[in-house]
Amino acid sequence: MGDILNLIAEDMKVRGLSKVLKIELIVGDLSNAMPDALEMAFEIHKAMKSPILDESSELVIIREEARAKCVFCGHEYTPDNRVALCPNCGMPGGKIISGETLKVLSYEGS
Numbered sequence: 001m002g003d004i005l006n007l008i009a010e011d012m013k014v015r016g017l018s019k020v021l022k023i024e025l026i027v028g029d030l031s032n033a034m035p036d037a038l039e040m041a042f043e044i045h046k047a048m049k050s051p052i053l054d055e056s057s058e059l060v061i062i063r064e065e066a067r068a069k070c071v072f073c074g075h076e077y078t079p080d081n082r083v084a085l086c087p088n089c090g091m092p093g094g095k096i097i098s099g100e101t102l103k104v105l106s107y108e109g110s
């Protein structure tokens, strides 16, 4: 969360903004980030008087579903982990096509 806020702070400097109103964050189900932990970290940064956050700053987390495509049969499925077996052919050939994202979709500042 600190890295994300640092990136936003840099961008805000360029745009001449000083406060974050809202951050929209995409968090994939297979990214190593837990939404609860991100929200907690955000609250901690708010409480620690991060210069770009105040009480009205809002974090919106958008979950990205995990999807994999089997390289053997082309079947698309929802893997429960990175090495899930294809439910169609049973081969461990799933290529992750979504769910690993962790990025800022957009933010609003003033």
Ligand SMILES: [Zn+2]
Pocket: 070, 071, 072, 073, 074, 075, 086, 087, 088, 089, 090, 091
């Ligand atoms: Zn398959």
